[in-house]
C-alpha cells in the first residue's frame with residue numbers, strides 16, 4: 001500500500017483546496033467523508049505526479065460529486081483553467097463498467113480487478129475525448145490522464161462551471177436541437193462512436209457554445225451494445241426537446257444519423273489508423 005510522506009502531504013495541502021487538516025475539521029461530516037473517499041493515498045500520489053509533471057498547479061474548488069467521480073476546477077502552472085475528474089476507487093458502483101469495456105476492441109486485455117477497471121475507465125474516457133476531438137465534435141479537449149484521474153479543458157468561468165442544458169431556458173431551441181443532432185451524426189459517422197449517456201445532464205452550455213461531456217461509457221460502433229445505445233441517445237434527445245414543442249420526426253432523425261452506416265458496413269472496411277493506434281495503446285498500458 002502507498003503512503004504519502006509528510007513532505008508530499010504538506011505540498012498537497014497547499015495545492016488542494018480544502019485538504020488542510022484544520023479546514024477539514026471545519027467542514028461538515030458529509031464533506032469530510034467525500035474528501036476522504038476521493039483523496040485516498042494512491043490518488044494523492046497521482047495528483048502529486050501531475051503537479052511534478054507540470055500538468056497541474058492547484059485544485060481550486062469542487063464542481064461536482066457524482067456516482068463515480070468528483071470533478072474539480074484546477075489551474076496549470078501557466079495559469080490555465082482545467083477540469084480534473086477523479087474517479088473514486090473506494091466508493092464506486094462500477095457494475096456497468098465491465099459491459100462497456102468488454103466488447104470494445106481497444107480494451108481487450110484489461111485485468112478484471114476493481115482498481116484496474118477504474119483505471120481503464122479513466123483511460124477510456126480520455127481516448128474517447130481524443131477521438132471525438134479528432135472527429136471535430138465539441139467536447140472538452142483532453143490534456144492527460146494518470147490512473148484514475150483525467151485532466152481536460154475546463155468549460156466555464158472563474159465563477160463556476162458552465163450550466164447543464166437541463167438548467168437553462170434556450171432562446172433558440174431549434175438551433176440547439178439541430179446542433180445536437182449534427183453532433184450525434186458526426187460522432188457516429190466520422191468518429192464511429194456512440195455517446196451512450198446522451199442527456200440534458202451531460203451537455204454543457206457556456207455562452208455561444210454547446211459541449212458534450214461524460215464520455216467514459218462511449219463505445220466504438222463495433223461494440224455489441226452500440227446500436228441499442230444510439231437508439232437510446234436519439235430517444236433521449238427527442239424526449240428532452242418535447243418541452244419546447246419542436247416539430248421533430250424521430251424516423252427522419254434516425255435516418256439522418258444512421259444513413260452512412262449502412263453503406264460502410266457493406267464496404268467491409270479496415271479499421272482506421274487511429275483505431276489501430278487505440279488498440280495498441282490500450283494493450284501496451
Ligand SMILES: Nc1ncnc2c1ncn2[C@@H]1O[C@H](COP(=O)(O)OP(=O)(O)OP(=O)(O)O)[C@@H](O)[C@H]1O
Nearest residue numbers: 064066067068069071083140153154155161213214
Ligand atoms: N470539462 C468540464 N468543465 C467544466 N465542468 C465539468 C467538466 N466536466 C464535468 N464538469 C462538471 O462536472 C459534472 C459531472 O461531470 P460528468 O457528467 O463528467 O461526471 P458524472 O456525471 O459525475 O459522472 P458519474 O455520475 O458517472 O460519476 C458536470 O455536470 C459538470 O457540471
Ligand SMILES: [Mg+2]
Nearest residue numbers: 066201202214
Ligand atoms: Mg454526467
